[in-house]
Amino acid sequence: MDPLSLLMLVAVAAGGYFLIIRPGKKRQQQQQELVASLRPGAEIMTTAGIFGTIAVVTDEQISLEVSPGVYIRLLPQAVARVIEHADEPVDEADDALSVDEGVRKPVDPEPPVD
Numbered sequence: 724m725d726p727l728s729l730l731m732l733v734a735v736a737a738g739g740y741f742l743i744i745r746p747g748k749k750r751q752q753q754q755q756e757l758v759a760s761l762r763p764g765a766e767i768m769t770t771a772g773i774f775g776t777i778a779v780v781t782d783e784q785i786s787l788e789v790s791p792g793v794y795i796r797l798l799p800q801a802v803a804r805v806i807e808h809a810d811e812p813v814d815e816a817d818d819a820l821s822v823d824e825g826v827r828k829p830v831d832p833e834p835p836v837d
Contacts, residue, residue: 758799761785766806769797774806 765777779786
């Protein structure tokens with residue numbers, strides 16, 4: 724095998740490591756840290772897009788309250804992200820929506836002026 728072919732093979736292997744393997748390991752580590760940080764009372768979004776509040780956390784599963792009195796069981800690995808609430812008020816003039824107990828509802832537009 725000539726040195727140029729060997730150099731190309733090493734370059735392809737190094738590229739594969741830095742483009743595929745290393746980012747995958749980093750994502751896996753971030754997911755493990757997220758799962759380890761889950762606590763009751765935290766609002767989360769699952770990988771399926773379900774939002775809810777954590778009621779119980781164990782090593783094997785979590786109990787998620789999706790509506791008052793409605794609980795579902797999930798694997799901790801199904802948590803996509805923890806929802807952080809901003810303490811900023813919503814400007815109704817910008818998006819024509821109001822916030823009422825965490826639910827966004829359309830605001831009735833003002834009647835046109837004649």
